[in-house]
Amino acid sequence: MKHETIETNAGWLIVLTLIVISVAGLVEILPLYFIDDTVEKVEVGGIETVRPYTPLELAGRDIYQREGCYLCHSQMIRPFRDEKLRYGHYSLAAESKYDHPFQWGSKRTGPDLARVGGKYSNEWHAQHLTNPRSVVKESIMPNYPWLAKTDLDYSDIADKMRALRHVGVPYSLSKQEFDNNVRRFGKDVAQQLEISSAEDNLIAQAEAKNYDGNRDNLSELDALVAYLQVLGTMVDFSKFDDGYFSKFR
Template sequence: MRHEQIETNSALMLLLILVVISIGGLVEIVPLFYINETVEKVDGVRPYTPLELRGRDIYIREGCYLCHSQQIRPFRDEWLRYGHYSLAAESQYDHPFQWGSKRTGPDLARVGGKYSNQWHVQHLTSPRSVVPQSIMPNYPWLLATDLDTSDVADRMRALRATGVPYSVTQQEYDANVKKFGKVVADQLDITQATDNLLKQARDQNFDGIPSRVTEMEALVAYLQMLGTLVDFTKYDEGYFTTFR
């Protein structure tokens, strides 16, 4: 009878729907105010360098996240294939995060260092030349297009407004030196963003073209750092030995 009364009384039903939605919203929103307590502290995690950041932007622009997740779940079949399950701290500087919900291709959370730079360049240019069964489209324009570096500092400032510790002042720089070390802190200095981007591209030459900095270079730089920042042997080692 009560169920029938609710269904036949639109005002009451609307009120109850609003109550349920409010409760659900509070359950999701309230924990965010305590995010610093819920994200574990993990050594090695840092913000993206200017070159990696531009690569991530290209990754999002080209829709790579539609087919590749970056979230390894804590299940046996997951870690056997991809490695240690994803830690919340790994995504603390991601806006937006790239966890994903669909895998047409493999998860990329631990792809960094798995293949050479040359393999990534060839795979992105012509996927079936290295993975015959791949259904991934070709991205030849990445190698032909020079990377736009004119707004990299503005992109870093935008992320700084969300809490990513890119530095502008000497005080912020000193804090980054203390937290990440001088080498990383130098890369996080917005005032030197373009110079740092060009230096990393020149020193590591991700695309194999030393005379230019291409979009391919930035994307490969981003892919090659995924999953490489954390020494996972320090975390939950017993969890995995339980299943071996």
């Protein structure tokens, strides 16, 4: 059939357009019915190890987005040999299930950060973010000197958790939700997910770990480093058999 025949005949155009939209719609909609089987089950000893971010990590994630780090860094290791050799195990769907919005990205001016947690010390990150060229001479990453100097504004952290709760992230408000989290994630994590103690938890974590190496203030750098250090650390791959995760693909 000639293109002109379709373009000059409203009937054909409508029918064929509907067919194209239906096929495309099915491709997008059908997988949603299988999503529970596709998102990997990551449990060790009956406890889920992929958890929502703590309040401090969540604040750090917001700074990551505010500063546009995603414009140069992806957070998704693809299931190819070269990617696995460079960055580690390919990213699981489960690992970003609490991310709203997810930070997968595709632009890699810098390396993928999906498993950067634990790769460097807190001191390295603090130094690197303040002035990347002081640790990686040839780096083209911008300096972020204001992060260490700016106090973290965490006055709205509980509200942010409440908002995420609406889209299904299991931060807890009621006793029942808390108990449910204890069963799923264990007591320590469940306490971090309590919205009513968000600010106390945030301060306690920042003081205990002192991510930016400066005890005088709770800075934006504290939060950002806390976030970077948790990336990719929630799944201990040594605890799972080789073929376990491929079952979900």
